[in-house]
Amino acid sequence: MPKNNGIKVLFVFLIFGFFIFPVFAGEADITLCELHEDIYFSCPLPGGKIVSVCASGNDKPSSGYVQYRYGAPEKIEFVYPKEKLPPKGRFYVVNASEGSVNLDIIKFYNGKYTYFVAQAFVSFLTVLKDDKVVLRKSCEAGGYAFVSRAASRGIEAIPKSAEDFR
Structure with missing residues (x-):
């Protein structure tokens, strides 16, 4: 037996x-981050694209760098900022939780566009142009579809606003 x-x-x-x-x-x-980088957020999107927020040496807003990357490993289509710069004045972390709903966001502004990667019941990428949604894609299974705690230490926090709920 x-x-x-x-x-x-x-x-x-x-x-x-x-x-x-x-x-x-x-x-x-499932990430566009390099091996030596911290993954603040990364998820596969429908259509074979990936959205990633990558960092290195970033333990406060004025140190290291944070970059947003969108595309595929063989062809990254958009990088913000183009240079590897500290996130102060470029990236923001928002805790937009309300009641029993948790919503953590990393966002940045690029001209008329506002980009969000967000962790909620379903994590997603949202792009606003002039305050209107022009793109919203939910994350598919896998990846790092949560806002890393390290992002809260390295990126300055701002209060939630109406745009965070678009």
Whole structure:
């Protein structure tokens, strides 16, 4: 009888190893961040695109750098800012939670556009132009579709506003 239990346990571990572990291991690859960078947010979007917020040496708003990247690993289509600069005055963290709904946002402004990556029940990317939604895509499974706690230390916080709920 004990021999059969050992075989059953071994079988369960093999099933886990072959079918479950690769799913988790694959999630780590879903980012546009470089290996040495911290991942503040990253998720795959419909259509094969990825949105990532990457950082390095960023323990306060005036140190290191933070960059937003959008596209695919083989073709990054948009990077903000183009240079690797400290986030002060460029990126903002917003806790827009209300009641039992948690909503954490990293956002930045680029001309007439406002970009948000947000963690809620479903994480998403939103782009506003002149205060109107021009793009909203929900994250697909996998990735790092949550706002990292490190982002709250390295990026300046601002209060929530009406635009955070568009």
